Amino acid sequence: MLKIENLHVRVEDKPILKGISLHIKPGEVHAIMGPNGSGKSTLSHVLAGRDGYEVTAGTVIYKGKNLLDMPPEERAREGVFLAFQYPVEIPGVSNVYLLKAALNAVRKHRGLPELDAFDFLQMIKAKTKLVEMDEKFLYRAVNEGFSGGEKKRNEILQMAVLEPSLCILDETDSGLDIDALKIVSDGVNSLRSADRSFILVTHYQRLLDYIKPDQVHVLAQGRIVKTGDASLALELEERGYGWIDQTMGEAA
Amino acid sequence: MSATSYIERYQSIANELPGYNLPWLNAVRQLASGSFEATGFPSPREEEWKYTNVTALEKKLFAPSSISTPSTIDKEWLETHVLADTWTLVMVDGYFDSKLSDLVGLTDKVIATGIAEALQSHPDRVKALLGTTLEKESHGFLAFNTAYFSDGAFIEIPANVKLQKPLQILHISTRNEALANTRSLVGLGRNAEAKLIETFIGLPNISYLTAAVTEIHLAENAVLDHYKLQVETDKAYHFGGVYVKQDKTSHFYQHNLSFGGLLARNEIHAELATAAECEMNGLFLAKNRQHVDNHTLIHHVEPHGISRETYRGVLADRARGVFQGRIVVHPQAQKTSAEMNNRNLLLSEDAEIDAKPQLEILADDVKCSHGVAVGQLAAESIFYLVSRGVDRETAKNMLTFAFANEMVEKIGLDSLRNKVQDHLLNIFPQTGIRRDWL
Numbered sequence: 091m092l093k094i095e096n097l098h099v100r101v102e103d104k105p106i107l108k109g110i111s112l113h114i115k116p117g118e119v120h121a122i123m124g125p126n127g128s129g130k131s132t133l134s135h136v137l138a139g140r141d142g143y144e145v146t147a148g149t150v151i152y153k154g155k156n157l158l159d160m161p162p163e164e165r166a167r168e169g170v171f172l173a174f175q176y177p178v179e180i181p182g183v184s185n186v187y188l189l190k191a192a193l194n195a196v197r198k199h200r201g202l203p204e205l206d207a208f209d210f211l212q213m214i215k216a217k218t219k220l221v222e223m224d225e226k227f228l229y230r231a232v233n234e235g236f237s238g239g240e241k242k243r244n245e246i247l248q249m250a251v252l253e254p255s256l257c258i259l260d261e262t263d264s265g266l267d268i269d270a271l272k273i274v275s276d277g278v279n280s281l282r283s284a285d286r287s288f289i290l291v292t293h294y295q296r297l298l299d300y301i302k303p304d305q306v307h308v309l310a311q312g313r314i315v316k317t318g319d320a321s322l323a324l325e326l327e328e329r330g331y332g333w334i335d336q337t338m339g340e341a342a
Numbered sequence: 343m344s345a346t347s348y349i350e351r352y353q354s355i356a357n358e359l360p361g362y363n364l365p366w367l368n369a370v371r372q373l374a375s376g377s378f379e380a381t382g383f384p385s386p387r388e389e390e391w392k393y394t395n396v397t398a399l400e401k402k403l404f405a406p407s408s409i410s411t412p413s414t415i416d417k418e419w420l421e422t423h424v425l426a427d428t429w430t431l432v433m434v435d436g437y438f439d440s441k442l443s444d445l446v447g448l449t450d451k452v453i454a455t456g457i458a459e460a461l462q463s464h465p466d467r468v469k470a471l472l473g474t475t476l477e478k479e480s481h482g483f484l485a486f487n488t489a490y491f492s493d494g495a496f497i498e499i500p501a502n503v504k505l506q507k508p509l510q511i512l513h514i515s516t517r518n519e520a521l522a523n524t525r526s527l528v529g530l531g532r533n534a535e536a537k538l539i540e541t542f543i544g545l546p547n548i549s550y551l552t553a554a555v556t557e558i559h560l561a562e563n564a565v566l567d568h569y570k571l572q573v574e575t576d577k578a579y580h581f582g583g584v585y586v587k588q589d590k591t592s593h594f595y596q597h598n599l600s601f602g603g604l605l606a607r608n609e610i611h612a613e614l615a616t617a618a619e620c621e622m623n624g625l626f627l628a629k630n631r632q633h634v635d636n637h638t639l640i641h642h643v644e645p646h647g648i649s650r651e652t653y654r655g656v657l658a659d660r661a662r663g664v665f666q667g668r669i670v671v672h673p674q675a676q677k678t679s680a681e682m683n684n685r686n687l688l689l690s691e692d693a694e695i696d697a698k699p700q701l702e703i704l705a706d707d708v709k710c711s712h713g714v715a716v717g718q719l720a721a722e723s724i725f726y727l728v729s730r731g732v733d734r735e736t737a738k739n740m741l742t743f744a745f746a747n748e749m750v751e752k753i754g755l756d757s758l759r760n761k762v763q764d765h766l767l768n769i770f771p772q773t774g775i776r777r778d779w780l
């Protein structure tokens with residue numbers, strides 16, 4: 091699904107990612123943890139194609155294609171989805187309108203016809219149920235005046251509608267109350283399938299109780315400093331990141 | 343170059359102008375004509391006209407149409423501009439056309455007709471209203487309009503009458519190189535309520551000049567919703583002024599939607615007595631080489647007045663926009679509350695806006711604020727949409743449409759809001775936004 095090799099990224103001449111390598115197979119869930127400012131969102135943004143990042147070395151191959159060559163809209167249509175750490179408010183554009191425009195763009199790319207109004211509405215309603223969102227939110231402007239948790243849920247709604255192949259969730263669990271965390275996790279789990287992969291960026295082991303990862307990576311200062319299975323997250327929860335610094339020190 | 347050629351044209355049809363047999367009106371016209379002769383059309387040397395140069399008008403000579411040679415109007419085309427469920431007064435090339443108008447069912451307590459006709463049937467009422475809102479005003483266009491208006495609407499709604507349907511004044515231009523010069527008078531008695539839409543249109547592709555002045559007097563506690571929809575052709579010159587005198591506790595809600603014209607100047611001025619309330623909403627869009635100028639002025643002359651002003655502009659290509667918003671709080675106008683906000687979106691590097699808010703506060707116990715912003719579409723918003731699969735161009739159009747549509751959503755009148763949205767969709771055809779998704 092995704093092969094990142096030796097990825098180096100700069101922002102405004104400041105090196106942020108310093109040689110990331112990551113292989114994700116179809117159906118796998120990878121968690122990325124790590125201290126604030128270590129580069130987790132940077133990696134997410136680079137994968138989604140945001141401007142302002144300079145890739146100075148390395149490659150990213152997605153489904154056999156060079157991801158870095160594609161403009162962001164094409165990545166989205168090819169099935170890459172980023173749930174933003176800080177979803178953007180778009181006054182004046184209704185949620186339902188964005189969903190329709192996005193879905194049709196993606197369907198067109200896949201050679202599928204536009205959904206008619208009836209089918210679209212049925213589908214959207216089913217998906218709002220999945221994330222237990224009130225249908226009223228569909229007709230509100232995208233994220234405008236949404237609470238932190240509502241914005242995160244809205245990201246998952248968009249993901250459920252677009253049915254991507256690679257889902258990158260950047261701290262979708264931050265700011266969620268306990269019930270919402272369960273709802274969002276259930277939503278993600280219901281989307282898990284053999285041909286869909288996930289990158290979960292998170293600070294909390296709690297999320298991984300609900301969504302069981304195949305691998306857990308620790309990102310620190312722009313590098314993946316440790317990789318393990320689900321138990322690594324537990325260990326981090328107990329011992330913090332200091333312990334990793336130590337083991338790194340020993341390795342050096 | 344001077345204004346004399348216009349004056350000569352009008353002198354040759356002086357006895358076709360309405361009320362030419364009324365000495366008081368002749369005196370008013372003569373004074374104005376003298377003043378126009380002295381100044382001509384406004385010049386950029388005047389502070390209030392600094393950003394809009396209309397000297398081209400003196401080189402062009404648009405000719406007034408004569409009432410004796412009326413145009414035939416394609417009914418179907420006309421229908422597309424008439425709002426459903428309204429009473430309509432139609433002005434063709436500056437003359438009231440009673441046959442195209444529809445006032446069926448309007449209570450006979452209300453006078454709604456052409457000003458020429460009103461000068462015959464109710465000359466005293468016209469005399470009582472004409473010029474009353476223009477005491478603080480003076481520039482060449484107003485003098486020109488007073489001196490030579492060929493017709494206009496006359497609407498008087500007596501005390502306590504609440505109109506059941508909106509009134510629409512449809513100003514149509516049908517001739518190339520022609521000039522429509524109208525004065526409309528609107529008076530609402532105590533507690534009267536009405537909705538009034540003024541629409542400005544022209545036959546496709548023609549070039550012409552509209553000079554339309556509307557004077558509005560709102561008596562105590564009267565409520566008027568006034569909408570101006572300016573969708574002149576892209577070769578037209580438009581001067582449109584709305585001047586309002588608000589008695590105490592009256593309400594004036596205004597929406598100024600300016601989309602058309604090669605050069606358009608919209609003036610909306612209001613004077614507020616005690617505890618009067620005034621809301622001014624504006625949306626102006628311009629592309630190619632269009633120039634659109636919005637000049638607003640609010641005088642708070644007595645205490646406890648409230649004014650709220652929100653203007654948005656979208657300028658593409660080489661278009662030029664002006665927002666000159668002035669609020670004057672006079673010394674007696676304590677406890678005034680006045681807000682002004684203007685946001686502008688520049689879609690190209692060659693587009694320009696001059697945004698000049700001016701607050702003159704001469705009272706000490708007031709609440710006033712103003713804010714102006716000029717910017718481009720936010721990169722993070724574009725990326726958010728693009729990251730969902732929407733292409734860049736569409737994303738930009740969506741955001742632009744949304745920015746403008748937020749003003750349109752404020753229009754309380756469904757039929758008009760839909761019509762305005764249609765215009766918006768035409769202006770941004772690439773949005774791919776369809777009515778049923780809004």
Ligand SMILES: Nc1ncnc2c1ncn2[C@@H]1O[C@H](COP(=O)(O)OP(=O)(O)OP(=O)(O)O)[C@@H](O)[C@H]1O
Pocket residue numbers: 101102104106124125126127128129130131132133142175
């Ligand atoms: N536009 C920018 N200009 C300068 N520095 C930047 C920019 N964007 C990111 N950085 C820096 O890059 C580093 C990594 O940021 P990033 O947002 O990827 O961290 P993160 O791991 O997601 O942190 P958090 O856990 O707090 O979300 C930080 O030091 C940040 O300040």
Ligand SMILES: [Mg+2]
Pocket residue numbers: 130131132175260261
């Ligand atoms: Mg982050």
